Amino acid sequence: MEKITKSGFIAVIGRPNAGKSSFLNWLIGEKITMVSHKANATRKRANVIAMYEDKESSSQLVFIDTPGLHEQERLLNQFMMEEALKAMGDADLILFLSPVHDKLDEYEKFLKLNSKNIPHIVLLTKSDEVKKEKLFEKINEFVKYQDDFLELIPVSIKRGSEQKRILSTFSKHLPLSPHYFDDDILTTQKMKDIYKEFIREAIFDNLSKEIPYFSDVVIEKVEELSDLEKVFAQIVVEKKSQKGIIIGHDGKTLRRIGQDARLLIEELTGKKVFLKLFVVVKAGWTKDKKSLGELGYDI
Ligand SMILES: Nc1nc2c(ncn2[C@@H]2O[C@H](COP(=O)(O)OP(=O)(O)OP(=O)(O)O)[C@@H](O)[C@H]2O)c(=O)[nH]1
Ligand SMILES: [Mg+2]
Known part of the structure; x- marks a missing residue:
């Protein structure tokens, strides 16, 4: 039987330093985006492409790395904010990355920004940096928004090798579509x-x-x-x-x-x-x- 094919654009959104670029490198097992311990590292949208196959379907996930959501007056920063908003507006699915230390206000701001109500998944990043109890507390705080997000997933690039499981979860939420790009490329960036x-x-x-x-x-x-x-x-x-x-x-x-x-x-x-x-x-x-x-x- 022919497998069904799925494909979609997945915008990776969150404040500066949330771990967006690191998460994508980790997910595909290849370093192709820049990462820094300093905030505001990424300035421009960049795509990172992953494949996920199971018995019934073949999915191509086109992630869009974005500059962190932030406001500043300089024209460069306005460009960066626009980049993130454009990626959000064009996406089939959004990943909102919230470091496990963060309060919920960044997420609440994001909900307002997501005016088209594009479906989203919350990733609690840097989960290795807190004890289990603290992680559960954070998950509980998000419960009041459970009708807003599709999934809430703790992630860490420092431990765990759950890339496949995570890709399988994302691909569940992708539309049926032919693949947009060749199956063996990791990015269309030059x-x-x-x-x-x-x-x-x-x-x-x-x-x-x-x-x-x-x-x-x-x-x-x-x-x-x-x-x-x-x-x-x-x-x-x-x-x-x-x-x-x-x-x-x-x-x-x-x-x-x-x-x-x-x-x-x-x-x-x-x-x-x-x-x-x-x-x-x-x-x-x-x-x-x-x-x-x-x-x-x-x-
Ligand atoms: N401990 C820990 N650190 C992480 C994890 N993910 C990312 N980091 C660190 O967080 C910092 C920021 O990571 P980036 O991937 O550059 O963050 P970003 O969201 O792309 O930041 P901008 O491009 O500035 O918007 C880096 O020092 C990473 O090493 C994680 O799972 N655990
Ligand atoms: Mg980045």
Whole structure:
């Protein structure tokens, strides 16, 4: 008997640092999105595709990673909020990620934002960080909203290997549809865009305070040789003083950023990588529509 096919777009929504990008990497067992302990890491929508097969059906789940829901005046942050709202509006299903430590007000705000009432599942993330009793307390707090969500699932990327069970739960709620993409791809993003995110992750990791929020990355050129990937990229900052900090004493900080990013790219491609980084100043880019557009954030 032919299997039925299902497919759908699943928006992954939650406040900055809720664990959205980490959850998707964990779910597919491959690191393709950037993750940081600092909030506001993800700036743009990105898709991550997973397959789930059982006896009767074959499902393709197209997850959309989004920037965290937050409000700030800078044009870049408005773009980020818009990205999350667009992903929500276009979705067949929403995953709302609520870290287990959070109060319910973020969830209550989300319910108001979800004006089209798109069906959603709540994931209680970082559940490894609390004892069982605390987890049950949190689950109990959500009970009053049980008519709003489809499922409430505690998850942790630190323990557990429940990816299959979780995919099976999500696929139950997907519409019948032919698959949208080839069955063997993990994302439709260009490699260039993933490299950009990995370099941004290295910047977030190696610099403290506000510099990560005033910097971005442009991939200028990628040369694919059979056993070597050559990547040339610019790091864009707002001020000359930030350029100095990124480069660091004797170029040390820039070298560390380069090494970390190179390892992430090598891990993904399985190739040796040569990565050349340049730092350039573009005054006020986070507040300027044209500069944002040039960096890939069309607002
Ligand atoms: N202990 C624990 N930490 C987690 C878990 N999931 C994510 N984290 C950590 O939470 C931090 C934020 O993770 P991200 O995946 O970048 O969060 P995000 O929701 O994508 O954040 P933005 O892109 O800023 O909106 C990182 O330091 C992760 O390592 C988890 O299950 N357990
Ligand atoms: Mg993220």
